[in-house]
Amino acid sequence: MPRPTSNRLIRAAVAVGAVTALTAALAGCATDVTRPRVEASVGPVFTNLYVQQQALLGRPGLTPAAVAAKPDCHRSTPGSHDRGAGSDWICQVGWTDAAGRAQNGKFELQVRSNGCYQAGGPTKIVGPVMIQTSTGKNVINPVFEFDGCFDTT
Amino acid sequence: MTTPATTATAPVPPATACPRPVGRGRVVTAYRWEITKLAAQARTRATLAVCLVAPFVFVVLLDRQDRLPKDTLYGRWVHASGFATPLLVLGFAAQWVFPLLTSLVAGDIFASEDQHGTWKTILTRSHSRTQIFWAKALAAATFAVLLLAVLALSCLAAGVLLVGHQPLESLSGTLLPSGRTAGLVLAAWASTLPPLLGFTALGIMLSVLTRSSPAGIVGPIILGLLMQLYAFLNGADTIRHLLLVTPFDAWHGLLAAHPYYGPLRDGTLVSVGYILICLAIAYTALRRRDITGG
Numbered sequence: 001m002p003r004p005t006s007n008r009l010i011r012a013a014v015a016v017g018a019v020t021a022l023t024a025a026l027a028g029c030a031t032d033v034t035r036p037r038v039e040a041s042v043g044p045v046f047t048n049l050y051v052q053q054q055a056l057l058g059r060p061g062l063t064p065a066a067v068a069a070k071p072d073c074h075r076s077t078p079g080s081h082d083r084g085a086g087s088d089w090i091c092q093v094g095w096t097d098a099a100g101r102a103q104n105g106k107f108e109l110q111v112r113s114n115g116c117y118q119a120g121g122p123t124k125i126v127g128p129v130m131i132q133t134s135t136g137k138n139v140i141n142p143v144f145e146f147d148g149c150f151d152t153t
Numbered sequence: 154m155t156t157p158a159t160t161a162t163a164p165v166p167p168a169t170a171c172p173r174p175v176g177r178g179r180v181v182t183a184y185r186w187e188i189t190k191l192a193a194q195a196r197t198r199a200t201l202a203v204c205l206v207a208p209f210v211f212v213v214l215l216d217r218q219d220r221l222p223k224d225t226l227y228g229r230w231v232h233a234s235g236f237a238t239p240l241l242v243l244g245f246a247a248q249w250v251f252p253l254l255t256s257l258v259a260g261d262i263f264a265s266e267d268q269h270g271t272w273k274t275i276l277t278r279s280h281s282r283t284q285i286f287w288a289k290a291l292a293a294a295t296f297a298v299l300l301l302a303v304l305a306l307s308c309l310a311a312g313v314l315l316v317g318h319q320p321l322e323s324l325s326g327t328l329l330p331s332g333r334t335a336g337l338v339l340a341a342w343a344s345t346l347p348p349l350l351g352f353t354a355l356g357i358m359l360s361v362l363t364r365s366s367p368a369g370i371v372g373p374i375i376l377g378l379l380m381q382l383y384a385f386l387n388g389a390d391t392i393r394h395l396l397l398v399t400p401f402d403a404w405h406g407l408l409a410a411h412p413y414y415g416p417l418r419d420g421t422l423v424s425v426g427y428i429l430i431c432l433a434i435a436y437t438a439l440r441r442r443d444i445t446g447g
Contacts, residue, residue, distance in 0.1 A: 006362070006438040013434060032390045048326030048410070085387045113387050114402045115416075116226060116324075140233060142322070147226055149324045149405040152390070153415030 032152035033111050035073055035082040041150035042071045042091050042107070042119060049142040050095065053127070056142075058134025059098040069095035073109070085113040093121075115152035120145045183280050183288030191258060191292055200257055204304040208311040212238055216315065226324070226405070234319040236334045238312030239305065240408070243342060246304070247401030251345065252352045252377035253370075254300050259293040259356030260369025263439070267364040272444045286439055290357055290432060297353045298346065305342035309335065325410035341404035344417055347424035348400040352377065354431035355397070361435040394419060397427050 047069045054062045073091040075082050089109035097103050105125040111117040121143055131141040191197045215222075215231055215238075222228035225244040230237035266272045275285060313335075320328040329337065352373050360369035380396040393399055400420025406413040 006434075006441055009434055009437055010362075013430060030389075030391060032393075044410075045324075045326040052326070052328070113384055113390060113393060114399070114405070116402075116405060118223070140229060142326070145223065145229065146326065147229070147324065148326070149226075149409065151406060151413040151415055153413075153419055 045148040116149040187292035208308040212311045212315045234321045235312035235316035236321040239308035252373045255297040255353045256356035256373040258296040259353040261366040263360040264366040324408045344404045351424040351427035354428040358431040358435040
């Protein structure tokens with residue numbers, strides 16, 4: 001009786017899978033992408049990259065602690081409760097520049113469900129896609145657009 | 154064994170003539186045959202050759218164009234550091250390349266015996282179905298490990314030789330020193346081994362159940378793409394954690410300034426689950442199958 005047994009096994013596997021899926025679906029409108037996680041990631045990532053950009057532009061010595069970017073992130077879609085993956089995340093980031101002035105910029109984020117995102121900043125404040133270093137080389141502006149990931153577990 | 158004073162420290166059994174290989178020994182013999190068969194196949198060799206050469210072609214082509222593949226992680230840094238190349242390819246490969254490469258062998262290794270009608274031949278050679286099963290499963294896994302290693306080293310070599318070993322951006326906005334980066338890149342590639350073996354097991358299962366090579370090869374790719382689609386459409390995250398494509402992203406944690414290993418741990422557990430379930434189904438189906446008919 002080879003066939004019925006293997007069929008039974010497949011059916012059992014499908015049943016187990018279905019039950020697991022159902023439990024999971026019932027258990028969770030839980031999402032990995034939440035506002036605290038996004039903010040906790042965008043702040044330090046932008047800070048570090050901004051320090052790099054300033055060093056490229058010939059202003060070394062700026063420390064992440066001095067920049068201390070503070071993002072305030074929301075999803076622009078109504079009813080999304082600032083959670084879940086999407087390309088409608090907006091972060092208003094405030095930080096201190098090399099001259100000690102307060103800066104503020106709006107960053108648009110595309111957050112994927114795996115916890116990685118791509119952020120794009122305002123050209124007027126963070127500069128164009130390519131910048132010229134103090135030594136005259138053309139390099140990618142690290143803060144024009146940047147990627148980051150956060151732990152989703 | 155009559156001189157205890159001198160041989161007391163070496164309690165070697167007196168029988169010097171090894172018994173005929175049974176059980177595990179037979180699996181090893183069968184495994185060697187499976188490897189020999191794989192090595193003789195043009196498809197296997199061609200796949201490994203492509204894995205070896207393709208990264209270099211990829212880097213040369215990328216070098217010639219200004220547009221950067223920014224949609225994939227590390228795409229924007231491919232011209233800035235050679236270490237970005239293997240990570241960019243890793244992001245691509247997870248989408249459908251890994252399932253394709255491993256199922257080229259895993260999806261065919263059982264079904265080819267059906268196609269050639271050779272089940273009776275190999276089973277009459279004093280090897281049990283269990284031994285043949287493990288030999289074939291191990292051979293498919295060996296191929297998966299081998300192609301992952303070849304592709305990883307080839308991508309790393311292509312990036313470092315053709316672009317350079319400049320410091321790489323971490324995923325936290327800090328620069329990684331080039332000394333540590335090569336190790337991290339290889340660790341990132343190694344972290345995709347569990348889900349890759351999961352797809353190998355999936356291919357083996359489909360190969361045994363459908364008895365058809367095309368189904369065994371295409372099945373894992375389609376399942377992989379469906380899982381990608383689910384993740385892309387932002388389905389419930391609880392289910393996404395149970396998909397076999399999710400662990401392919403676990404390496405992101407390794408490239409952070411403060412590495413996190415949660416996704417790697419969960420991903421490995423999920424992959425092991427897939428491997429166990431698929432192999433159990435395949436094993437049971439093969440054991441209970443009526444092969445006397447040919």
